[in-house]
Amino acid sequence: MKKSIVVGLHIGFWLCYLVLTIVLVVLSLRGEDNNAIVDETTERVLYFTVIPSVICYYLFYFLVFPKIREKKFVLTIAYALLFAIGASIIGNLLIYIFLGLESLTEREESMMVGIVFSFFVCLATGMVALITKGFITWYEELKLKEELKQKNHEMEMALVKSQLDPHFLFNTLNNIDILILKDATEASKYLNKLSDIMRFMLFETKADKILLSKEIEYIEKYIALQKIRTANSSYVNFGITGSPNGKTIAPMVFLPFIENAFKHTTNKKLDNAITIHIAVHKEIVKFECKNKFNPNRKVRHENSGLGNTLIEKRLNLLYREKHTLEVEKGKEEYCVRLTIIQ
Numbered sequence: 001m002k003k004s005i006v007v008g009l010h011i012g013f014w015l016c017y018l019v020l021t022i023v024l025v026v027l028s029l030r031g032e033d034n035n036a037i038v039d040e041t042t043e044r045v046l047y048f049t050v051i052p053s054v055i056c057y058y059l060f061y062f063l064v065f066p067k068i069r070e071k072k073f074v075l076t077i078a079y080a081l082l083f084a085i086g087a088s089i090i091g092n093l094l095i096y097i098f099l100g101l102e103s104l105t106e107r108e109e110s111m112m113v114g115i116v117f118s119f120f121v122c123l124a125t126g127m128v129a130l131i132t133k134g135f136i137t138w139y140e141e142l143k144l145k146e147e148l149k150q151k152n153h154e155m156e157m158a159l160v161k162s163q164l165d166p167h168f169l170f171n172t173l174n175n176i177d178i179l180i181l182k183d184a185t186e187a188s189k190y191l192n193k194l195s196d197i198m199r200f201m202l203f204e205t206k207a208d209k210i211l212l213s214k215e216i217e218y219i220e221k222y223i224a225l226q227k228i229r230t231a232n233s234s235y236v237n238f239g240i241t242g243s244p245n246g247k248t249i250a251p252m253v254f255l256p257f258i259e260n261a262f263k264h265t266t267n268k269k270l271d272n273a274i275t276i277h278i279a280v281h282k283e284i285v286k287f288e289c290k291n292k293f294n295p296n297r298k299v300r301h302e303n304s305g306l307g308n309t310l311i312e313k314r315l316n317l318l319y320r321e322k323h324t325l326e327v328e329k330g331k332e333e334y335c336v337r338l339t340i341i342q
Contacts, residue, residue, distance in 0.1 A: 047094040052087035053125040059083045060126035113196040192315040205251040212247035230268035238300040242280030261291035287338040
């Protein structure tokens with residue numbers, strides 16, 4: 001929600017509050033000719049209701065509402081009562097400071113009624129603050145879901161282009177075709193891997209979350225297909241630490257970085273030309289992908305694959321404030337580090 005609209009909601013509430021307060025004061029003083037009583041009543045309303053209400057409203061807005069979100073209901077009630085009582089006491093202190101001790105002691109019964117009245121007004125104002133904050137939060141989450149749905153649609157279209165990249169498909173099929181003449185059994189295994197990859201990309205990536213083990217399995221098959229094109233068994237170094245069992249992740253989060261690594265690494269005779277590592281911790285998954293490249297080689301700009309901007313936007317939507325992405329480009333090495341908080 002735009003900041004101007006949020007500010008407008010607050011201003012609108014306080015205008016309504018002040019108008020209602022003024023109307024009640026006017027009705028209660030109707031027919032009263034003593035100006036001193038009118039002034040004292042007005043000041044009492046200001047100190048007993050308006051100022052404590054402002055205090056309570058923003059304490060509930062900024063401190064109580066987060067406890068509700070965290071489902072700490074006992075603490076929520078404790079905070080609400082504490083803030084309402086505290087605001088009522090502040091109202092009494094203001095009367096003592098500005099109207100004098102006599103205003104508190106000369107009508108003790110009236111004072112207690114005022115404190116109780118102030119307490120319930122503060123609670124009511126706090127409830128309005130919770131409703132306002134709840135509405136703003138609901139609207140922002142709704143907009144975020146709509147934006148995520150739209151971005152996911154854009155991502156699906158981009159992924160189709162990336163996943164069905166003719167260069168990757170034609171090269172893989174061509175390599176498998178050549179391998180059939182040498183080792184039909186091995187070629188059949190690679191063909192099954194390609195089939196699994198296509199099935200994964202076309203169907204399983206539609207889910208919001210998939211098992212991390214499934215994502216890793218897909219990456220392993222993708223790497224195996226890429227390695228058909230070289231006799232260097234040390235061309236790619238892929239490692240995993242920790243157990244991915246039970247962990248989930250958004251589909252196709254790591255693959256765009258791996259695709260880019262293969263795309264920009266041309267010397268397949270180098271050992272560890274591409275190094276990929278996934279570390280699984282209790283609440284964190286760390287991904288690192290390094291690839292060596294030739295700085296003198298001219299980079300071809302292709303339409304296939306995902307751009308960094310789109311990748312970053314998707315990460316921000318999927319893992320807002322729950323991820324860090326670091327990109328380092330050296331003279332001959334490119335490194336991407338992605339940390340995701342589960």
